Amino acid sequence: MARSSTAGQGFVVALGTVTALVAGYAGFVVVPRIADVSVWSVFFIVALGFGGLFVSQRIASALVSPYNTAEVSVDGPITRDGTGGLVPTPGFGADRVVDAIEAADEDEAVNALIVRLNTPGGEVVPSDDIRRAVAEFDGPAVAYATDVCASGGYWIASACDEIYARDTSLVGSIGVIGSRLNAKEAAENLGVEYERLVAGRYKDAGNPLKETDDEEREYLQGLIDGFYDVFVDRVAEGRGMTEEEVRDTEARVYLGKEAVDSGLVDETGTYDDVEDRVGDMIEADAEVREFSPRRSFREQIGGGARSVAYSFGAGVASVLGDDDVDGYDFRLK
Numbered sequence: 001m002a003r004s005s006t007a008g009q010g011f012v013v014a015l016g017t018v019t020a021l022v023a024g025y026a027g028f029v030v031v032p033r034i035a036d037v038s039v040w041s042v043f044f045i046v047a048l049g050f051g052g053l054f055v056s057q058r059i060a061s062a063l064v065s066p067y068n069t070a071e072v073s074v075d076g077p078i079t080r081d082g083t084g085g086l087v088p089t090p091g092f093g094a095d096r097v098v099d100a101i102e103a104a105d106e107d108e109a110v111n112a113l114i115v116r117l118n119t120p121g122g123e124v125v126p127s128d129d130i131r132r133a134v135a136e137f138d139g140p141a142v143a144y145a146t147d148v149c150a151s152g153g154y155w156i157a158s159a160c161d162e163i164y165a166r167d168t169s170l171v172g173s174i175g176v177i178g179s180r181l182n183a184k185e186a187a188e189n190l191g192v193e194y195e196r197l198v199a200g201r202y203k204d205a206g207n208p209l210k211e212t213d214d215e216e217r218e219y220l221q222g223l224i225d226g227f228y229d230v231f232v233d234r235v236a237e238g239r240g241m242t243e244e245e246v247r248d249t250e251a252r253v254y255l256g257k258e259a260v261d262s263g264l265v266d267e268t269g270t271y272d273d274v275e276d277r278v279g280d281m282i283e284a285d286a287e288v289r290e291f292s293p294r295r296s297f298r299e300q301i302g303g304g305a306r307s308v309a310y311s312f313g314a315g316v317a318s319v320l321g322d323d324d325v326d327g328y329d330f331r332l333k
Contacts, residue, residue, distance in 0.1 A: 121151025175251030
């Protein structure tokens with residue numbers, strides 16, 4: 001599929017350039033009736049030709065849109081601002097992804113959206129923000145899973161009309177994990193004592209410097225179950241599945257073909273297949289323009305080696321993320 005200028009745009013550019021050259025020749029050669037064309041005449045003709053090229057390109061872009069489909073990418077662990085808390089991770093800023101989707105939705109030339117996903121998941125609320133932006137897009141939306149589309153990534157994909165993946169893509173991991181470090185014994189060995197001053201029974205539930213009692217564990221598990229219920233509901237609604245069918249996946253990660261069999265993916269194929277499908281949806285060749293946000297410097301410096309958990313779609317976001325409850329880290333997994 002073409003991804004730049006249409007034939008109509010090329011025609012406008014060529015016509016504008018030729019018109020400028022003809023006008024330059026007439027103005028600097030024919031009208032003055034100069035027998036021998038001077039160097040200055042040639043210079044002005046060429047300059048006018050380039051000017052016509054520039055102007056015609058601007059006019060062509062306005063009259064003949066070179067694209068009708070937007071592509072937005074979600075790459076790496078999903079966080080609010082592209083950082084992973086205290087420990088840097090190659091996260092992707094959800095706010096910038098949402099801005100890119102909204103910009104595509106406001107562009108009158110855009111009729112469809114492709115969401116390219118290569119993410120193991122991440123923080124709960126940022127993932128849901130991106131999903132909402134996709135769901136609110138005015139037009140067909142197709143998700144394309146490349147290497148990994150797990151956890152929060154699948155939360156996003158479930159808002160699309162259709163989901164495509166490669167045969168070897170890792171898809172799924174519909175679950176939530178809550179984790180905490182138990183540093184009580186280590187602190188005691190260092191002579192560090194936790195002095196508890198709180199207002200509210202569960203204010204410091206999950207604090208790593210004290211043991212978690214049964215009531216606190218039940219409270220924290222309730223939060224995890226609540227996140228999971230929302231996750232299951234979103235997927236069931238988006239994929240036309242029952243909640244029982246979604247829960248039966250038990251947070252497994254599936255290869256592409258298995259994901260199709262389980263109902264999590266519609267088709268396996270390449271990016272060209274996705275473009276063909278989008279073309280069918282909008283009844284025109286898909287002309288794609290990338291609306292993907294650029295990474296900030298802080299995002300780029302975290303883009304080194306991915307963790308082993310990333311490769312298996314474990315939903316890595318950060319050690320301490322935005323979805324914390326006093327040391328307890330909630331992640332989509």
